[in-house]
Amino acid sequence: MLQFxxxxxxxxxxxxxRNVSGLAVRHSKSKDWILIDAGEGTxxxxxxxxxxxxxxxxxxxxxxxxxxCYGLMGLxxxxxxxxxxxxLTIIAPKNIQLWFEATQQLTDLHLPYPLEFIDVNTLxxxxxxxxxxxxxxxALHHRVESYAFAIEVIQQQKKLNxxxxxxxxxxxxxxxxxxxxxxxxxxxxKLLMSxxxxxxxxxxxxxxxxxxxxxxxxxxxxxxxxxxxxHESTYTQATLDKVGTAPMHSSAKMVAEFAEQVQLPxxxxxxxSARYHDHEGLNMLKNEAxxxxxxxxxxxxxxxxxxxxxxHVLVKI
Amino acid sequence: MLQFxxxxxxxxxxxxxRNVSGLAVRHSKSKDWILIDAGEGTxxxxxxxxxxxxxxxxxxxxxxxxxxCYGLMGLxxxxxxxxxxxxLTIIAPKNIQLWFEATQQLTDLHLPYPLEFIDVNTLxxxxxxxxxxxxxxxALHHRVESYAFAIEVIQQQKKLNxxxxxxxxxxxxxxxxxxxxxxxxxxxxKLLMSxxxxxxxxxxxxxxxxxxxxxxxxxxxxxxxxxxxxHESTYTQATLDKVGTAPMHSSAKMVAEFAEQVQLPxxxxxxxSARYHDHEGLNMLKNEAxxxxxxxxxxxxxxxxxxxxxxHVLVKI
Numbered sequence: 001m002l003q004f005x006x007x008x009x010x011x012x013x014x015x016x017x018r019n020v021s022g023l024a025v026r027h028s029k030s031k032d033w034i035l036i037d038a039g040e041g042t043x044x045x046x047x048x049x050x051x052x053x054x055x056x057x058x059x060x061x062x063x064x065x066x067x068x069c070y071g072l073m074g075l076x077x078x079x080x081x082x083x084x085x086x087x088l089t090i091i092a093p094k095n096i097q098l099w100f101e102a103t104q105q106l107t108d109l110h111l112p113y114p115l116e117f118i119d120v121n122t123l124x125x126x127x128x129x130x131x132x133x134x135x136x137x138x139a140l141h142h143r144v145e146s147y148a149f150a151i152e153v154i155q156q157q158k159k160l161n162x163x164x165x166x167x168x169x170x171x172x173x174x175x176x177x178x179x180x181x182x183x184x185x186x187x188x189x190k191l192l193m194s195x196x197x198x199x200x201x202x203x204x205x206x207x208x209x210x211x212x213x214x215x216x217x218x219x220x221x222x223x224x225x226x227x228x229x230x231h232e233s234t235y236t237q238a239t240l241d242k243v244g245t246a247p248m249h250s251s252a253k254m255v256a257e258f259a260e261q262v263q264l265p266x267x268x269x270x271x272x273s274a275r276y277h278d279h280e281g282l283n284m285l286k287n288e289a290x291x292x293x294x295x296x297x298x299x300x301x302x303x304x305x306x307x308x309x310x311x312h313v314l315v316k317i
Numbered sequence: 318m319l320q321f322x323x324x325x326x327x328x329x330x331x332x333x334x335r336n337v338s339g340l341a342v343r344h345s346k347s348k349d350w351i352l353i354d355a356g357e358g359t360x361x362x363x364x365x366x367x368x369x370x371x372x373x374x375x376x377x378x379x380x381x382x383x384x385x386c387y388g389l390m391g392l393x394x395x396x397x398x399x400x401x402x403x404x405l406t407i408i409a410p411k412n413i414q415l416w417f418e419a420t421q422q423l424t425d426l427h428l429p430y431p432l433e434f435i436d437v438n439t440l441x442x443x444x445x446x447x448x449x450x451x452x453x454x455x456a457l458h459h460r461v462e463s464y465a466f467a468i469e470v471i472q473q474q475k476k477l478n479x480x481x482x483x484x485x486x487x488x489x490x491x492x493x494x495x496x497x498x499x500x501x502x503x504x505x506x507k508l509l510m511s512x513x514x515x516x517x518x519x520x521x522x523x524x525x526x527x528x529x530x531x532x533x534x535x536x537x538x539x540x541x542x543x544x545x546x547x548h549e550s551t552y553t554q555a556t557l558d559k560v561g562t563a564p565m566h567s568s569a570k571m572v573a574e575f576a577e578q579v580q581l582p583x584x585x586x587x588x589x590s591a592r593y594h595d596h597e598g599l600n601m602l603k604n605e606a607x608x609x610x611x612x613x614x615x616x617x618x619x620x621x622x623x624x625x626x627x628x629h630v631l632v633k634i
Binding site: 014039040041043048064071074098106 | 329330331332333336337356357358360361364365381382383384386387388390391394395398399412413415416419420423424425426460461
């Protein structure tokens with residue numbers, strides 16, 4: 001099932017409880033995963049989350065600000081020291097490639113595996129990252145070129161036809177389990193074919209993961225059929241009004257109003273200014289969002305994981 | 318007194334218990350401090366060690382490898398976000414300045430305070446970093462240009478002339494304390510002048526802090542009058558023999574033999590390969606060093622502090 005593990009949820013600078021941006025996305029049936037943003041310390045959080053740099057397939061960088069990319073070079077270097085040989089794809093603004101090339105030259109960085117850079121600006125059409133994950137990008141509005149990533153997976157679920165089995169008085173337990181796992185079984189002299197009692201249901205799950213952005217409405221079209229939006233909520237509206245619009249961030253209110261308007265079933269807020277990292281501050285953000293949004297709301301926590309379960313419900317695991 | 322707080326003691330990549338290189342150096346009577354190396358995550362360790370980026374006076378980078386400098390850009394950015402206005406000095410190989418300039422341009426980095434870059438290659442003569450700290454650099458031998466820093470401080474200590482006070486039957490307690498603190502006091506109708514009973518003793522303390530290096534003997538001259546050498550000890554000799562000389566690191570044996578030869582009173586080993594981060598591995602390094610070195614030996618730990626006390630002895634605090 002589609003899983004999100006937050007590696008960092010602070011805006012700008014890390015605090016003692018929250019690192020700067022990083023988000024691991026994977027399908028729970030595979031060890032492969034992708035990383036959205038790599039603020040400084042992301043490789044440390046990857047170790048804590050027990051994720052493997054060997055199974056990292058792609059790194060997507062939403063924009064070039066340091067709190068979203070200054071962990072990239074160390075992560076690439078460590079993957080090399082861990083013995084990685086397979087190509088790694090980096091989907092990012094063009095400057096990230098230029099910064100990698102400058103860093104490589106100036107800091108004597110040698111990677112024992114190839115990188116493939118894809119300019120995020122060319123990613124209007126979805127590309128297939130691996131068997132289960134499709135990815136495309138949507139332009140946002142920030143102090144620099146910034147993007148959201150749309151991730152789509154097909155979740156398959158095997159559903160046993162319980163009514164049919166009960167009608168035949170097939171006892172629960174091992175027989176049901178074997179049928180569910182695709183094995184044909186014998187009962188009372190009859191051969192029961194798994195594919196006759198198991199239906200494969202497919203759900204498409206779509207997640208929109210935003211970079212820094214002060215115009216959530218730019219995601220209107222992408223969010224029409226989305227199951228969850230993960231978006232920055234740097235300030236409360238009161239703070240944003242004080243700070244002014246120059247930083248070009250969103251308030252909890254702005255994102256919540258947008259999510260309500262497009263009828264999103266799930267909203268995960270992240271990228272909180274350090275002033276909100278205590279219990280009281282987080283409650284302020286949560287209360288503000290709940291005033292304007294009636295769907296399921298989460299405030300992301302570092303190293304917490306969230307998953308779409310078999311019933312298509314987003315749960316914290 | 319001269320104090321060292323280790324922010325990272327791992328070579329190459331961080332582990333769950335040890336970050337990559339970073340070392341805070343300060344005189345305990347001042348809040349000002351200097352940083353030697355800034356591997357990724359150094360700003361996180363600075364928070365944990367309760368050091369302030371506002372009082373950071375200089376950053377010295379021993380060499381350009383990522384595990385010694387990939388935390389620099391995030392640290393500079395965070396100091397700006399914390400409101401720093403005062404100039405910060407960076408003493409480093411020339412490439413660090415070029416890397417900063419490229420990073421600044423490519424990642425939209427704006428610092429609200431000036432940087433002064435000093436090419437470490439020009440630092441044969443000592444410069445005064447602040448009232449108490451003098452610093453110079455010594456070239457080492459590694460895969461890239463690498464340096465050690467020599468740090469000298471004058472430790473002052475006020476010593477009460479206890480014999481004289483006892484001879485006059487001046488009672489211990491507040492009177493002695495006031496005299497020690499420079500106050501003149503009255504006793505039994507007589508005025509006792511502090512400067513007659515307090516002697517100011519001065520000790521010069523010299524520390525040599527190495528970058529990556531496979532020829533400890535390059536520090537022979539600098540270590541002649543040094544009180545402590547802090548040096549990488551990436552491997553045991555057995556591992557170095559297996560790995561070969563290409564990484565251009567030192568073994569515990571190499572550093573210990575050198576320290577013994579130049580009669581160093583204190584040796585602190587650091588920069589340990591992750592294979593030694595468990596108890597057993599650290600013991601292997603320690604035992605090897607103790608075989609060849611008879612002075613006081615420490616294996617550095619993350620967030621541990623060491624200080625030259627009033628008796629000129631290096632102690633873990």
